[in-house]
Amino acid sequence: MTYYLYHMMQEEYHISLKPYNTFGIDVLADKLIHIQTLGQLNELIASKVFITGSFLILGGGSNILLTQDVKGVVIRNELKGIELLKEDDNFVWVKAMGGEVWHEFVLWNIERNYGGVENLSLIPGTVGAAPMQNIGAYGVEIKDTFESLEALDLKTGELKVFLQRDCKFGYRESIFKNEAKGNYFIVSVTFKLHKRPVFNNSYGSIQQVLEKNGVKELSIKAISDAVIAIRSSKLPNPSVIGNAGSFFKNPEIDETQFNALKAQYPSIVGYPTAAGKTKVAAGWLIEQCGWKGKRVGNTGSHKDQALVLVNYGGVKGEEVYRLSEAIKQSVADTFGIHIQTEVNII
Numbered sequence: 001m002t003y004y005l006y007h008m009m010q011e012e013y014h015i016s017l018k019p020y021n022t023f024g025i026d027v028l029a030d031k032l033i034h035i036q037t038l039g040q041l042n043e044l045i046a047s048k049v050f051i052t053g054s055f056l057i058l059g060g061g062s063n064i065l066l067t068q069d070v071k072g073v074v075i076r077n078e079l080k081g082i083e084l085l086k087e088d089d090n091f092v093w094v095k096a097m098g099g100e101v102w103h104e105f106v107l108w109n110i111e112r113n114y115g116g117v118e119n120l121s122l123i124p125g126t127v128g129a130a131p132m133q134n135i136g137a138y139g140v141e142i143k144d145t146f147e148s149l150e151a152l153d154l155k156t157g158e159l160k161v162f163l164q165r166d167c168k169f170g171y172r173e174s175i176f177k178n179e180a181k182g183n184y185f186i187v188s189v190t191f192k193l194h195k196r197p198v199f200n201n202s203y204g205s206i207q208q209v210l211e212k213n214g215v216k217e218l219s220i221k222a223i224s225d226a227v228i229a230i231r232s233s234k235l236p237n238p239s240v241i242g243n244a245g246s247f248f249k250n251p252e253i254d255e256t257q258f259n260a261l262k263a264q265y266p267s268i269v270g271y272p273t274a275a276g277k278t279k280v281a282a283g284w285l286i287e288q289c290g291w292k293g294k295r296v297g298n299t300g301s302h303k304d305q306a307l308v309l310v311n312y313g314g315v316k317g318e319e320v321y322r323l324s325e326a327i328k329q330s331v332a333d334t335f336g337i338h339i340q341t342e343v344n345i346i
């Protein structure tokens with residue numbers, strides 16, 4: 001049943017969250033509220049739900065694993081709007097509301113030839129969730145073009161501005177996933193984008209696809225098209241088979257540990273990081289432990305992407321969680337490396 005409260009705020013009771021998470025996990029929420037205006041969000045804060053009750057903020061549901069029914073309120077960010085704030089000779093400052101679909105925001109910029117987010121084409125989810133784990137792909141992270149964000153303090157209702165340094169961005173990390181977890185609702189994000197794009201086509205197979213596409217003159221649209229082609233051919237589509245992208249982060253280890261492993265396993269895959277460590281491909285580690293393509297009940301590691309855990313139909317969140325823990329344990333036992341979960345377990 002659907003009710004409209006708080007200035008036509010849409011509320012649903014005892015509702016399945018299956019359509020609202022890309023894993024397609026069927027759990028119930030006591031209440032689901034769709035936030036479409038800032039006024040609605042403020043009214044919700046005034047109702048003290050964030051102080052007295054339990055809650056879950058939801059964007060596109062593409063980076064969560066729901067392991068149980070949600071007792072309390074699910075608040076879905078559906079705030080829309082993209083605005084050009086200002087520009088100078090070299091840059092534009094673009095503000096997007098948190099409920100905008102990330103890929104649509106990317107396309108909005110590509111249409112206007114504003115460069116910097118094209119390598120992040122086709123990442124599922126919303127703009128508001130993008131800073132949570134500093135989304136990244138093909139050599140680019142949002143911290144590279146991030147200017148600031150506005151977030152509502154859920155306890156006080158105060159709107160706070162976070163600059164780059166406040167967000168503590170790291171590899172798939174930010175303050176919002178750690179010490180400030182659950183304290184803020186990210187309302188909008190502002191990006192500083194290039195009017196004269198700086199192309200980043202060195203990563204992965206982008207160059208190969210550009211050549212295959214016969215691209216003579218590089219453009220952000222050509223890079224975006226290449227990224228879309230690569231992602232579509234490589235990654236399992238959640239609308240076909242439920243998943244939340246990479247379930248695990250690539251671990252970063254000391255060079256000495258990496259060299260010792262390399263001596264034992266010459267095919268191990270690793271890349272040096274700016275911090276002097278080596279980032280090891282978690283997919284390789286998982287594959288070596290025999291998990292790639294292995295099905296366990298209704299879940300398993302994808303046949304082409306060992307890092308991606310999937311829902312073969314009707315899986316429970318706890319089954320996926322148990323599989324993920326078994327995978328972590330076997331990687332630790334085999335390589336002495338403790339891989340971490342990227343997906344938010346709820």
Ligand SMILES: Cc1cc2nc3c(=O)[nH]c(=O)nc-3n(C[C@H](O)[C@H](O)[C@H](O)COP(=O)(O)OP(=O)(O)OC[C@H]3O[C@@H](n4cnc5c(N)ncnc54)[C@H](O)[C@@H]3O)c2cc1C
Nearest residue numbers: 057059060061062063124125126128129135136186244245
């Ligand atoms: C097929 C596939 C491919 C993917 N590829 C990539 C990739 O290449 N790179 C990458 O970095 N990620 C990738 N992801 C993960 C995912 O797309 C991103 O993490 C995305 O930013 C999640 O957005 P969302 O709106 O779906 O967040 P949700 O899953 O809805 O939420 C994620 C977390 O953020 C919190 N949250 C959401 N919105 C807000 C808000 N407005 N304020 C405060 N907290 C909030 C939630 O409570 C939750 O803890 C992929 C996922 C899939 C399914």
